[in-house]
Amino acid sequence: MSEIEYRDVTGVTVYFSQEKISELLAAMSPEQLHFSGMLANTLQHPHEIWKAMHEDEANKGQWHWVRSYVHYLDLSASDTDATFGIAVMGFAYRSRWDLETVGLLLGNEAIIMAKINKDIRSGSCEYSANRH
Helix, strand or coil: EEEEEEEECCCCCCEEEEEHHHHHHCCHHHHHHHHHHHHHHHHHHHEEEEEEEEECCCCCCCEEEEEEEEEEEEECCCCCCCCEEEEHHHEEECCCCEEEEEEEEEHHHHHHHHHCCCCCCCCCEEEEEECC
16 A cells, blocks of 8 residues: 655644545545545645544544544536535544545535534634634
């Protein structure tokens, strides 16, 4: 497995592989896959990075840090019904920051932002493009 090491805008190194990306993309809907090319921007040019403790789903009762990279998508000129979207990449820390999740939320901006505020923005903001 060919591993990629990437230093983000805050200087933190994260790790992922093409195999892991392929595995995560395979779980996406066709509409989400249409925009999956935007995921690279999520890591290279995040609008926000959040860090929070999450319970380990595989090991109940154990907790680990998760870094969530958020990139906002203006889909108004796209060929989809959705006019707004958010791409999210999640890296879990056990002994280092490894890619664990990728996701694309597409649709109504108010609904998507409510979900992001509840699920992602629960920890500390490590980076905001608006502040830098």
